[in-house]
Amino acid sequence: MPDLKKIGAAVYGWLNERLDLEPALAHARAKTVPVHKHTFWYYWGGISLCLFLVQVVTGILLMVYFRPGPDAYASVREITYEIHFGWLIRSIHAWAANLMVAAVFIHMFSVFFMKAYQKPREFGWWTGLALLGICMVFGFSGYLLPMDELSFFATKVGLSIPGVIPGMEKIIADVVRAGPEVNSFTVQRFFALHVVVLPLLFIPLLAFHLFLVQKHGNAVPPSERLKPQAQRKSIPFFPNFALKDLAVWLIVVNVLALLAAFFPWQLGPQADILKAAPIGIHPEWYFMSQFELLKVIGRILPGVSGEIAGIGLFTVGMVLWALIPFYDTETAGGRRARRATYFGLLMLLAMVALTVYGYFDLK
Amino acid sequence: MSKADQSAPRPPVEEVPPLTRRTFVKAGMTVAGAAYAAALGYPLYRYLSSPAENAAVLAAVKEITLADADKLPREAALMFKFAGRPALLLHHADDTWTALTAVCTHLGCTVQFDKDRKAIYCACHGGMYDPKTGANISGPPPKPLTKYVAQVLPGKVVITRA
Numbered sequence: 001m002p003d004l005k006k007i008g009a010a011v012y013g014w015l016n017e018r019l020d021l022e023p024a025l026a027h028a029r030a031k032t033v034p035v036h037k038h039t040f041w042y043y044w045g046g047i048s049l050c051l052f053l054v055q056v057v058t059g060i061l062l063m064v065y066f067r068p069g070p071d072a073y074a075s076v077r078e079i080t081y082e083i084h085f086g087w088l089i090r091s092i093h094a095w096a097a098n099l100m101v102a103a104v105f106i107h108m109f110s111v112f113f114m115k116a117y118q119k120p121r122e123f124g125w126w127t128g129l130a131l132l133g134i135c136m137v138f139g140f141s142g143y144l145l146p147m148d149e150l151s152f153f154a155t156k157v158g159l160s161i162p163g164v165i166p167g168m169e170k171i172i173a174d175v176v177r178a179g180p181e182v183n184s185f186t187v188q189r190f191f192a193l194h195v196v197v198l199p200l201l202f203i204p205l206l207a208f209h210l211f212l213v214q215k216h217g218n219a220v221p222p223s224e225r226l227k228p229q230a231q232r233k234s235i236p237f238f239p240n241f242a243l244k245d246l247a248v249w250l251i252v253v254n255v256l257a258l259l260a261a262f263f264p265w266q267l268g269p270q271a272d273i274l275k276a277a278p279i280g281i282h283p284e285w286y287f288m289s290q291f292e293l294l295k296v297i298g299r300i301l302p303g304v305s306g307e308i309a310g311i312g313l314f315t316v317g318m319v320l321w322a323l324i325p326f327y328d329t330e331t332a333g334g335r336r337a338r339r340a341t342y343f344g345l346l347m348l349l350a351m352v353a354l355t356v357y358g359y360f361d362l363k
Numbered sequence: 364m365s366k367a368d369q370s371a372p373r374p375p376v377e378e379v380p381p382l383t384r385r386t387f388v389k390a391g392m393t394v395a396g397a398a399y400a401a402a403l404g405y406p407l408y409r410y411l412s413s414p415a416e417n418a419a420v421l422a423a424v425k426e427i428t429l430a431d432a433d434k435l436p437r438e439a440a441l442m443f444k445f446a447g448r449p450a451l452l453l454h455h456a457d458d459t460w461t462a463l464t465a466v467c468t469h470l471g472c473t474v475q476f477d478k479d480r481k482a483i484y485c486a487c488h489g490g491m492y493d494p495k496t497g498a499n500i501s502g503p504p505p506k507p508l509t510k511y512v513a514q515v516l517p518g519k520v521v522i523t524r525a
Binding site: 082085086088 | 407
C-alpha cells in the first residue's frame, strides 16, 4: 500500500509553494474556543450554517423537477407523489427551513444575552440581523412555490400587510405580486427571488459574517469577562471544537431525517382564486408574532390607523434591536448593560407570548 | 482453559495484533460512514433517475395505434412516437408500408424521409438507409434501422414490435 502520509505531505508541499497556506493553517491551529457554562450556545451559529447547507443541496435537487409559473402546483405534486424519494427531498427542504429559522433565532438571542454585539463585534451583529432578514424572505418566498391553498392565502395576506401603508398597495401589486391577486407570475418571480437574488445576497454576507467570527473569535459572556485571564478555560478549535461541532451537525442531520421521514410535508389542494380561505389558516410560526401584534393592536385601534401603528411599533422595536451595540457599549456596564438585558428579555418574552397567543387566537 | 489443555502440544499460531481501541473506533467509523453514504446516495440516485426509469417503462410498450394513419398519401412519411422515441411510418409508391425507428444507428440523430433520393437520410453525418428495409446503404451508420410491423386497417395503422 502506498504511504498515504507521504503522498499527503507531497501534495501539501506542492500546494503550499503556490498558495502560501501556512499563515491560514497557523491561524487555524492557534484558534481556541472558550469553555464555560454557556459554551452550549456557541453551537447554534454552526447549526444554522449546517441547515443552510442542507437547504442549498436539497434546493438544487428540487430545482431539477420544479417548474415555476402555471405548472408550479403540478410539478410539486409530481415531486411529492411520483418522483422516487421526491417527498423526502421536499420534506427535508421544508423541515430544514423551519429548523434553520429556529436555529438563527436561538443564535441571535444567545448572542444578545452574551453581549457579543459589543465592540469590536458590531458588524457581526448587523450582518447576522441582515442574514436573519434574508432568511425570513427565503421562508416567505419559498412558501408560495408549491401554489397550494395555504401558500396562496399566506402570500396574499403577507403581501397585503405592508399594503396598508398609503401608496404601498400599488407598488406591491405592480412590482411584487404582478396583479391584483397572487397568480402564476407571482410564483415565477418569487422563484427567481428564492433561487437567484436571495442566495446572491445571502452567500457573500454569510462569508463576511464567518470571516468576522474568524477575525474576532468567540465572544465570552460578561460573567466570564470579569474573571482574570488565568481562570478562563478554552479548548483548541482544531480538532477539539471542530469535532464536537461535527457531532452536533450529525445530530441535526439525523433529527432532520427523522422529522422528514415520519412527518412528511403535506401538499394541500391546488390554489383556487374562487375558493374561500380555509378555517384556521395562519402564518408560519416565525411570522406569527408579527401577525399577532398587528391583530392585537388592530383590536385596540381598529382600521388602517391600527395597522399602521402596529407596523410602526414593530419597526421601532427592530431599529432599537439593531442599534443595541450603540446603546450598550463595551465600556457602558452597570445600569445600561442591565437595561439592555431587560430589553432582550422583553423582546424574547413578547415574541414567545405573541406566538403562543397567536395559536390560541385562531378562531 | 484447563491445565491439561495448556500442557498439550499446540501447533504454532500466527500472532494476531491485539484489537486496540483505536482500530475498533476506526473500523466503526468507516462502517458508519459507509452506511451514511449509502443512506444518502441511494435516495439521491433514485430521485435523479426517476424520469429515466419512467422512460424505461414506456419503452416496454409493444403496440400502438395511429388513428387515421391509413390515409397517409403514397410517397409520404409520418413521424410518430414509439416507446418514447421517434419512429417513421412510410407509405411507398407501390402501396406497401414500412415502419422503422427514426433514430440513426450512428450517433442517435433523428432521420427523415428524403422523397427525391427515395431514401431515409440523416442530416447529421449524411447516413442513408433503404426506406423499405431500413438497411444502411451509405455513409457512417453501422447498422440498419430497426423495423416494426405496420398493420394497415380501415381508419388506423397498428404498429407492433417485429
